[in-house]
Amino acid sequence: MGMSQSMRTGLNSILSDVDKINPHGTLGINDSVVSSIYYAAESIANEVVSQKEKPKTDWDKKLDDILTSRVFGFPSMLLLLGVIFWLTVAGANVPSAMIADVLFWGQDRLTDLCNYLHAPAWFHGFFVEGIYRCLAWVISVMLPPMAIFFPCFTLLEDLGYLPRVAFNLDRLFKKAGAHGKQALTMSMGFGCNAAGIVACRIIESPRERMIAMLTNNxxxxNGRFPTLIALAGVLVFGMGSTFGATAIVVGIILLGIAVTLAVSWTLSKTLLKGVPSSFTLELPPYRKPQIGKIIVRSIFDRTLFVLGRAICVAAPAGAVTWLLANIYVGDLSVLAYCAQWLNPFAQAIGLDGFILMAFIxxxxxxEIVLPILIMSYLATGSMTELDSIEDLYNLFVVQHGWTWLTAVCMMLFSLLHFPCGTTLWTIRKESGSxxxxxxxxxxxLGIACAICFLVAQSVRALGWV
Amino acid sequence: MKNNSGGFREENAMSLYDLPIGKTALVNAIQAEGITRRRMLDLGLVPGTKVEALRESPTGDPKAFRIRGAVIAFREEESTKILISYKED
Structure with a gap:
């Protein structure tokens, strides 16, 4: 070592001084450094920072007294969730039908164009009935609910409400061996599970981060909401009530939260054993929402982003579905063949072969599960115009023999089944494993099959369908 | 250098967890270790800091405290590791 004698004696005398001041090791020094930094900062701040007098009413306190209170804390959370979904369910129908009208008018014009150009039948089928129709479905089914749901959700985020949800729910997560911030990553998951997985980075402990990632699904x-909303609509069809459909969707979400907690608990007792790590959460002051910012952020960063991704996936998926539905082996299309092969298992879990095929x-x-299902039903059944819940009801219930159990099982399967490709890819990237x-x-997937099987078998055993 | 920072502790010291809602106390010592301790120090929880107990979650835990103008929630496991000196009025 090139250290000179004088330097070494200097260092030694400093070290012995340190020992005298701080006989209990280095921890105290750390604290002293932080303390003196804070004292210095405090005294500077006291000299130069002046604060306005406190306003007469402390709105933060008043709001928190309701939103995190023992009596109203949970009911207000449910109410807010309910209102957002009611707005989405009630508001999405009309614009959905309008967009569908326009896009299917476009399909007819494209068909005219193909006829005019004497394009071969496969060309019209592949591009117009395959790709274009799948895109039209994805846009008309997805865009309106997203354009309502995302701004509402961003509003809550902008208000500073989401950390209160984590504050309210933390004890449940602690009991499940998970982290309170998982409530935040779950909230992100409502928008997009892949985004929820990335958001799990805010959880410091690797064990709890993994639990949050594995259960975010x-x-x-948002890709599954339109499916759930449409199925809830089919389920209450004829009763003509958006409240019924909202109640069903909220119920499904609560079930999802219950499954999250149960699976988190199981994981923290088995594969991911350990004690809950520390929990510190800042509850920021409520802010006046900035409407312009909310619209820009929710429409451009979220709605259009998610829609864009869905379109990129829907185009090839539409093409593949059309090919599968139109390539025949013997008397059956490949799609019908696969569906037939899957059917016994699918029936056992309350679905049918086509539904399971659509999920695969x-x-x-x-986003494209429902459009694929509609396309595969249409490819094998009679052609109809589909632009309302009534048409959906006719297609599913009248033409393909759905019962209420089919709708319930498909909702359950949609809630619980495997995460989408993007989410899986994100999990691979984030976990590195x-x-x-x-x-x-x-x-x-196992949980989805088990729960659907139990529901379907017990309902049938009880003779309810 | 400031005295009594760090290891100093009073007899029968009370923890932040036991501070009644609406009351204010001064931080005495932090007993947490590792990352948790680091995080608490980062929040400005050094001896002598004023802390006010603001509210508790509907389920009773965690509790929220006002620390240097920010509102921070701690679980029982954390707040029992922060010792305070509190004079009842």
Whole structure:
């Protein structure tokens, strides 16, 4: 070592001084440094920072007294959730039908164009009935609910309400061996599970972060809402009530939260054993929402982003679905063949072969499950115009023999089944492990099959359908 | 250098967890270790800091405290590791 004698004696005398001042090791020094930094900062701040007098009413306190109170804390959370979904359910129908009208008018014009150009039948089928129709479906089914849901949700975020949700729910997560911030990553999951997985970075402990990542899928993402909303509409069809449909969707979400807690608990007792790590959460002051910012952020950063991704996935998926539905082996199309092969198992869990096939083909993105199902039903059944819940009801219930159990099982399967391709890819990237990614896909699939099987079999055993 | 920072502790010291809602106390010592301790120090929880107990979650835990103008929630496990000196009025 090139250290000179004088330097060494200097260092030694400093070290012995340190020992005298701080006989209990280095911890105290750390604290003293931080303390003196804070004292210095405090005295500077006291000299130069002046604060306005406190306003007469402390709105933060008043709001928190309601939103985090023992009596109103949970009811107000449910109410806010309910109102957002009611707005989405009630508001999305009309614009959905309008967009569908316009886009299917476009399909007719494209058909005219193909006829005019004497394009071969496969060309018209592949591009117009395959790709274009799948895109039209994705846009008309997804865009209106997203354009309502995302701004509402961003509003809550902007207000500073979300950390209160984590504050209210933390004890439940602690009991499940998970982290309170998981409530925040779940909230992100409502928008997009892939975004929820990335958000898990805010959880410091690796064990609890993994739990949050593995269970994020049980929060229905925006790609699944339109499916759930449409199925809830089919389920209450004829009763003509948006409240009924809202109640069903909220019920499904609560079930998702219950499954999240149960699975988190199981994981923290088995694969991811350990004690809950520390929990510090800042509750920022409520802010006046900035409407312009909310609209820009929710429409451009979220709605259009998610829609864009869905379109990128829907185009090839539409093409593949059309090919599968139109390539015949013997008398059956490949799609019908697969569906027939899957049917016994699908029936056992309350679905049918086509539904299960739609979930499998929809792996790249959950948004396209319902459009694929409609396309495969249409390809094998009679052609109808589909632009309302009534048409959907006719297609599913009248033409394909759905019962209420089919709708319920499909909702359950949609809530619980494997995460979409993007989410899995994100889990792979964030966890850096193929094994955990596989578990993230297979565990929800197992749970979905088990729960659907139990529901379907008990309902049938009880003779309810 | 400031005295009694760090290890100093009073007999029968009370923890932040037991501070009644609406009351204010001064931080005496932090007993947490590792990352948790680091995080608490980062929040400005050094001896002598004023802390006010603001509210508790509907389920009773965690509790929220006002620390240097910010509102921070701690679980029972954390707040029992922060010792305070509190004079009842």
């Amino acid at each position: 049980f929060v229905p993402c 083909l929809g792996l790249p993105a959950n 193929l094994k955990w990614t596989l578990l993230a896909a297979l565990m929800p």
